[in-house]
Amino acid sequence: MEPQQLRTFVTVARLGSFSEAARELGYTQSAVSQQIAALEADLGTAVLHRRPVGPTGAGERLLEHAGALLLRIDAARADIARLAGAPSAxxxxxxxxxxxxxxxxxxxxxxxxxxxxxxxxxxxxxxxxxxxxxxxxxxxxxxxxxxxxxxxxxxxxxxxxxxxxxxxEQPLVVALPAGHPLAGRSGLALADLSAAHWLDAPGLAPTAARLSAATGVEGYRPAARYLGTDVRGLLALVAAGHGLALLPATAPAGVPDVAAVPVRAPRLVHxxxxxxxxxxxxxxxxxxxxxxxx
Incomplete structure (x- = not known):
C-alpha cells in the first residue's frame, strides 16, 4: 500500500468521482484508476464502488486509517526537513x-x-x-x-x-448575565449546572460534550451555537441571556453586563x-x- 495510492483513494472517496480526483491531483483519469486498482490488488478487496463512486465497507474502514497514516507521513517529512534545513527567515x-x-x-x-x-x-x-x-x-x-x-x-x-x-495557567470562570440568579455567588460547581443553558462555542469554550467529560455528569445541552473566534461576540450573547460559557478569568473581565463566577469544582484551570x-x-x-x- 503506497502513500500515493492512499492519497488518491482518499481524494476519490471525498469527491465521489475519478475524473474530479484526477483534476485535483493533476493526474490523468487513467492514472487514478490504475492507482486504485493497484491498491485493491494489494489489499485483496475492492475499496470503491464504481457506479456511483463511493467507498465499500472495506473502503470505509480504510478511510478510518488513512487520515492518521497520511498525517504521520507528512509529519515525518516535516520533522526531518526541520532538522536538516537551514534557519528560515x-x-x-x-x-x-x-x-x-x-x-x-x-x-x-x-x-x-x-x-x-x-x-x-x-x-x-x-x-x-x-x-x-x-x-x-x-x-x-x-x-x-x-x-x-x-x-x-x-x-x-x-x-x-x-x-x-x-x-x-489561570482560573476558570462561568460567564453569565449580570442579572442571573447565580451572578453573586462566590463559586460554582459545574456539575450543578448540567441543566443550565450553555453556549456551544467550539472555537472558544468547552463544548457540552467536554463539560460532560470534565464533570462526569450528563445533561449539558447547548442553547445556541457560536461559531466565531471573537470572544467579545461570545460575551455579547452571554450578556443577552443566550447561554453560559466556561472561560479563562481574564476573558470576561470588565465586560459590561457579564458576571464571572469562579469554578469551585471540579479543580480545573485554563x-x-x-x-x-x-x-x-x-x-x-x-x-x-x-x-x-x-
Missing part, C-alpha cells in the same frame, strides 16, 4: 483565539528585534487542528489552550514527536501550552525560549 505561528495575547505580542517584538527581516505570520486556528499543523510544518509552533486539571497537560491528539510546554517539533536555531527557536522562559 519565515516564522508562522499558530494560536487558538484565547491564546493570542500581550505575552505573545511582546515575545514577537523581541524576535523582530533579533531578526529584523523575518517574514511573520500569525494564524488563529481551532485547537483540534493546530497539533497536526505543527506536525506537518504548516506552522512552526503553536499556542493552544483549554481546561485541564492543575499541572496536567492538555489532551492533545498524538500526531507525531511534538513537545508541549506549559506557558500559563492552561496554555506551546506545541512544537524540532527547532533549529532561528526565529522559531527564539520565540519558544521567550514564551517558556528557558
Amino acid at each position: 519565515r516564522l508562522t505561528v499558530g494560536a487558538t483565539p484565547l491564546a493570542v495575547g500581550a505575552e505573545l505580542g511582546r515575545a514577537l517584538a523581541e524576535v523582530r528585534r533579533a531578526y529584523p527581516v523575518v517574514d511573520l505570520t500569525v494564524r488563529v486556528v481551532a485547537q483540534d487542528v493546530l497539533p497536526a499543523e505543527v506536525a506537518t510544518g504548516a506552522v512552526d509552533l503553536a499556542l493552544v489552550d483549554g481546561p485541564a486539571a492543575p499541572s496536567d497537560p492538555l489532551p492533545l491528539p498524538d500526531v507525531g514527536p511534538l513537545a508541549t510546554v506549559a506557558v500559563a 492552561r496554555t501550552e506551546l506545541v512544537h517539533g524540532a527547532l533549529p536555531e532561528g526565529p522559531a527557536a527564539l520565540l519558544a525560549r521567550l514564551l517558556t522562559g528557558e
